[in-house]
Each structure stands twice: as C-alpha cells, then as structure tokens.
Amino acid sequence: MFKQIGLQTFHLPAFAILVLLSAGCGRDAEPDSSGPTIGNVDAPARRTPLISNINHLRVRETPGPDGKIIATLSEGDTLFDLGEVSAFTTEVSLRGIRFNEPWIKVRTQDSLSGWVFGGGVNFQMKDEVELTRRLMKMRLQTFFGDSLAQDILDYRGGFQRASSSSSLAAMYREGRKLRDTLVQVFDKRITLLQGPDQIPNLGWMKEAIPGLTPQRVAEGTAFYLFFDYTQWLEKSRKTSGAEDNQFFDACLTAYGLDSVEYFLPDWCIAVSEETVYSELGKGVHRNMLEKMTKALAASALFEPEYMEFKTRLLDDISGLTLSYWNDQAAILAELDAIILADFGILTSTEKASLKARRKQFEQPAANGIKLNFRNGLEQ
Numbered sequence: 001m002f003k004q005i006g007l008q009t010f011h012l013p014a015f016a017i018l019v020l021l022s023a024g025c026g027r028d029a030e031p032d033s034s035g036p037t038i039g040n041v042d043a044p045a046r047r048t049p050l051i052s053n054i055n056h057l058r059v060r061e062t063p064g065p066d067g068k069i070i071a072t073l074s075e076g077d078t079l080f081d082l083g084e085v086s087a088f089t090t091e092v093s094l095r096g097i098r099f100n101e102p103w104i105k106v107r108t109q110d111s112l113s114g115w116v117f118g119g120g121v122n123f124q125m126k127d128e129v130e131l132t133r134r135l136m137k138m139r140l141q142t143f144f145g146d147s148l149a150q151d152i153l154d155y156r157g158g159f160q161r162a163s164s165s166s167s168l169a170a171m172y173r174e175g176r177k178l179r180d181t182l183v184q185v186f187d188k189r190i191t192l193l194q195g196p197d198q199i200p201n202l203g204w205m206k207e208a209i210p211g212l213t214p215q216r217v218a219e220g221t222a223f224y225l226f227f228d229y230t231q232w233l234e235k236s237r238k239t240s241g242a243e244d245n246q247f248f249d250a251c252l253t254a255y256g257l258d259s260v261e262y263f264l265p266d267w268c269i270a271v272s273e274e275t276v277y278s279e280l281g282k283g284v285h286r287n288m289l290e291k292m293t294k295a296l297a298a299s300a301l302f303e304p305e306y307m308e309f310k311t312r313l314l315d316d317i318s319g320l321t322l323s324y325w326n327d328q329a330a331i332l333a334e335l336d337a338i339i340l341a342d343f344g345i346l347t348s349t350e351k352a353s354l355k356a357r358r359k360q361f362e363q364p365a366a367n368g369i370k371l372n373f374r375n376g377l378e379q
Helices: 014-021 130-144 146-161 165-189 203-208 229-236 243-254 284-298 303-318 328-341 348-362
Strands: 002-005 049-052 057-060 069-073 078-094 097-108 113-117 121-123 212-217 222-227 268-270 276-278
Touching: 057 097, 069 113, 078 113, 078 130, 097 130, 121 130, 121 203, 130 146, 130 165, 130 203, 146 165, 165 222, 165 229, 165 243, 203 212, 229 243, 243 284, 243 303, 284 303, 284 328, 303 348, 328 348
Parallel strands: none
Antiparallel strands: 002 078, 049 078, 049 121, 057 069, 057 113, 078 097, 097 113, 212 222, 268 276
16 A cells, blocks of 8 residues: 655755754655765765565665666665655555655665665664664654654663663663553554565564564464563673673573563473473572572662562462473472572572472372473373
8 A cells, every 4th residue: 555745856965854854754855966965875884784674675766656666675685775765755554564654765786776665674773874763763653653652762762871780770671661562552553464475574673672672472463572681681781880780691591592581481381372381490490599699689779670580480389280391300409409599589488388399299199280291291
C-alpha cells in the first residue's frame, strides 16, 4: 500500500537540510551536491552504510513509488547513503508494519546509484550522523507515536550518558518500565503475515533502544523486547564503580545461553510451550546465590533485583508441582553445596526450608517429586 505525501526532491545547502529534517515526518530534504552535505558523495569516509531489511527491495531511478525500477536487492544487501533524501515521505506497509518515511539516494555494491524507500533499510544508529538520527526518530514516531518515541530517545540518551554504577542502575530500571510499555504496542502495530519471507525485520529497533533486543515469541506469532545483557555488561565496564559489573555478570549467569534475557532463566529448561523442568543439580542455583551474596556484602545498589532473582531461585527449588531434569544425585549434591555455603543472602527461615526440601528429595516418590527427565526416566 502506497500513500505519497509531497511532490518533489529538493537540493538545498546543508544548513537547510538540518532545519527540514528536524521538522519530523513528511518534510525531509536533500543537500546541494555543491556544498557540505550529510554523507557527501565526495567524502567516502562519511558515507553511512545501510542494510536492506527485505527481499526484493527496489532501487528506483527517481524517488517515489512511481520511479523506474533499475535494480532489485535481497535482504541483507549493503548500500551506502549518498547524502540525499526526498522532500516527501511515502506511507508503505512492509511485512505487516506501517512505515512513513522519505526516499534515500544510495549507491549499491555494484556502484549503481538510485533511490530506495527509507523503511526498507536498517542502519547503525550513530547519533553524530544527522541522517540516521533523524530517520530513526521518524521511524520511532510512526511505530510508537510521538510521546513514546520521545521516551525512547530520552532513555537512549540516558543510557549513553550513564557514567557510574548508580546512573546505569537507574537506566536499567527505566529500561524495564519502558519495555513493559513498548511491548503493549507491538500487537497493535505489527500484523504478522504467513510465510518466512514476510517476517518483520526489527533490527532497527535494537539499534534505537540500547540494551534491548526484539525477538519472536509464542512459536513465532508475536514479538517481545528482551534485555541483552552483553550490551549492559559492556556498558558497565565503562562506568565508575563495580556494582553494575557484578550485577550484569550475575544476569549473564542467569541467561548465559546467548546472553539475552528470556521468559525462563538458565535454571529451567523448556521442552515445549507447556512443559518446563527445573535444572536444579546443574549448578546455576548455587552460582547465582554465591554471586549475589558477594555483591550484596559490598553494596545494596542492586538489592531489589537480587531479591527478585532469589525469590525465583527458591521457588524453583521448592515448588511442589515442579518436575526436575536432573537425577537425584546431582540435585542432592547442589543442595548440599548451597546449605554448606551458608549464603548470607538467605534468611534463617529460607535456610531451614532448604534443609527440609533436601530431605524430601531423599524420598522423591513419597513427596510427589519427579526426577531425571533428562534421561527420559521418572524416579
């Protein structure tokens, strides 16, 4: 579906581009090739790489849906911005997502120059590059609306400016609240279509919202935003203080499979949407309790988050309806290690409960505990 706004392409000095781009959706302009420009064609080092986010992306001779098609690109193809954008935007639905963006003049890897629709490309979000900064703002406004788009940009700025453990902790908590709001928009803004070639490419969102990454969930029928703890740990290493390093290291212990948070941490294993087993006996429970005890002994900065982790760990150990992936020997060995360590994060009541739970594992059948699903057995 196409809906075009405006009639022509402008060629203006660089200062005029910045004015028009800052106006938001619908009124972007091109630079005059005779003066300084964003991504000037005479300055290759400043060209912005763009990545096609769909198959059959059309390169046109002139901007707009009626321009003559001169090439067709595949998803993942690299292009280079040539410093010109159309003075109008076009509304297009791509893979179930509505975009309202300008057209961008690009050079292909075959040295062919032409125009592509802005919504058909992803790009590295570099705030010092005016083109990508303004295009991203427009994309966020179209997808989330003006108010949430501004919240995202504010969060992005706060994440980049965070220079201490305490400021990064504040941004992490802000990111959690923002995420809960943003995912409510997904069902309204994304229409999931059938076919592998019609899955929305949301790589641009990962660039726009640092520390978060979109992934498909519910057997591929929906999208959700998860924390990417590798990004957070990398950021924490650039701040003052060690509290954030310790916290995000613990997060990577909880979500170590690919460093991305998911609905289930690494002390659980899902064999289907409905069937989940505890992996008590693997060692993750003990490692988490050890790291959290050490961190809390030094600082209470992340205490709320550690307490949340602790609750989930203890629920996993003592949940009476749980089934367990590992065998009795492995489970008893890990529980013994936890009890012997006498972790300071655990209250006396919680320690007593762990000892009582260990006794139940000595006679699993009598206590309704199912073990050793790893080997297809049930003790």
